[in-house]
Amino acid sequence: MTHVLDDLVARGLVAHSTDIEALREALSAGPVTYYVGFDPTAPSLHVGNLLQILTARRLQLAGHRPLILVGGSTGLIGDPKESGERSMNSRETVADWVDRIRAQVTRFVDFDGDNAATVVNNLDWTGQLNTIDFLRDIGKHFPVNRMLARDVVSSRLESGISYTEFSYVLLQSLDYLELHRRHGCVLQTGGSDQWGNLTAGVELVRRADGDRVHAFATPLITKADGTKFGKTESGTIWLDPDLMSPYAFHQTWIQAEDSKVGEYLAQFTFLELSEIDALMAEHAEAPGRRVPQRRLARELTTIVHGAAEAEAAEHAASALFGKGELSDLPEATLAAALTEAGVATVPADASVTDALVACGLVDSRSAARRTVLEGGAYMNNQRVDDPDAPVADAPRLAGGWTVLRRGKRAVAGVKLAP
Structure with a gap:
């Protein structure tokens, strides 16, 4: 059987490690x-968090015990970022987001069995923390020169950084120390942008208790051009279906770049690496079929939203582009x-000419009429031959929608004004 660490390395999930052989x-x-x-800096986890929670799941499947920390206290401060000082959210907002994120993470790890997961909140040990004790017991272990040398801090020195954000690393390091003392925790994982915080926690445990503990960081997920993956034109890739529909989530992965899809399959899915290799070999033979992208989208939508939503998203995509029955789509799926x-x-x-222009499928009425006359316009997947055909003549779909399509790939939805 492959050692879990070897599997993590083979999947490209270990960017940094304190001592990989000791681990x-x-x-x-x-x-x-x-x-x-996970800090509650938003009402939902996002795709970057997903990589972390799935890595935790891999370790649990290998027999290890996860603690999933939701930062009720660190979320009140916010990890410093290079672009500038964070806006602090109210205590009530953070508390609400803690509850939301706690509910989200419970879907990804098991809470039964010998290695059952536990959700913890760092507000439990910092909420009543005495300032003098914190400075004496924790602050004394942090040389200021090393704190100033951290990349995110040094980049903010000229523009300014508050003491609040400057001290964030102490609070996150305290989490490791407390979890080590309370639960015997000996490993922390996180993203590579958190590497300074992870190693600071390891060092605090060594200085305060004399114990050796470990940390490793996953790589940042990037697009082919090296920019951070996780943002779309419409915003962040959220895991909450109220913030990003399962259909939109599914489409994000369908659109994965050819040069990155194999990497995403290895890092985000639980498929065997040999199966991923086979998918990529099939892709090399017929890239237009986008077989690995479709498998990636199905696997991840199932993991995050369930098999029923993954099937609905596939059905919707097929129907929208003329390969399925639009009338079978539920209103919520069609609307999304x-x-x-x-x-x-x-x-x-x-x-139909008016509607093609209104939806932005064409730039002008003349282009719309030309599209219709050339046989490239469809209402509810039925070809339209008359540029003046009334939209009202097409049967209404669930929710009163009419689906317009130009050619094979350009789609939009139309509703008639009351």
Whole structure:
């Protein structure tokens, strides 16, 4: 059986490690308790967090015990970022986001069995923390010169950084120390942008208790041009279906770049690496079929939203582009898909020419008429031959929608004004 650390390395999930051979020995010696933390700086986890929680899941499947930390206290401050000081959210907002994120993480790890997961909140040990004790017991272990040398701090020195954000590393390091003392935690994982915080926690445990603990960081997920993956034109890739529909989430992965899809399959799915190699070989033979992208989208939508939503997203995508029955789509699924594609409300007497322009599928009425006359316009997947054909003549779909399509790939949704 492949050692879990070898599998993580083979999947490209270990960018940094404090001592990878010592970590291998610890993981081989028996079940270890490890943790990964999430600050409630938004009402939902996002795709960057997903990589962390799935990495925690891999370790749990290998027999180790996860602690999932939701930062009720660190979320009140916010990890410093290079672009400038964070806006602080109210205590009530952060508390609400803690509850939301706690509910989200419970879907990804098991809470039963010998290596059951535990959700912890760092507000439990910092909420009543005495300032003098904190400075004496924790602050004394942090040389200021080393704190100033951290990349995110040094980049903010000229523009300014508050003491609040400057001291964030002390609070996150305290989490490791407390979890080590309370739960015997000996491993922390996180993203590579958190590497300074992870190593600071390891060092605090060594200085305060004299114990050796471990940390490793996953790489930042990037696009082919090296920019950070996780942002779309419409915003962040959220895991909450109220912030990003399962259909939109599914489409994000369908659009994965050819040069990156194999990497995403290895890092985000639980497919065997040999199966991923086979998918990529098939892709090399017929890239237009986008077989690995479709498998990636199905696997991840199932993991995050469930098999039913993954199937609905696939069905919706197929139907929108003329390969399925639009009338079978539930209203919520159709609305989510069309909202992602683009929608417009048109007058009750609007023609297909009017609607094509209103939806932005063409730039002008002349282009719309030409599209229709050349056989490239469809209402509800039925070809339209008359540029003046009323939109109202097309049967209404669930929710009162009409689906317009130009050619094979350009789709939009139309509703008639009351």
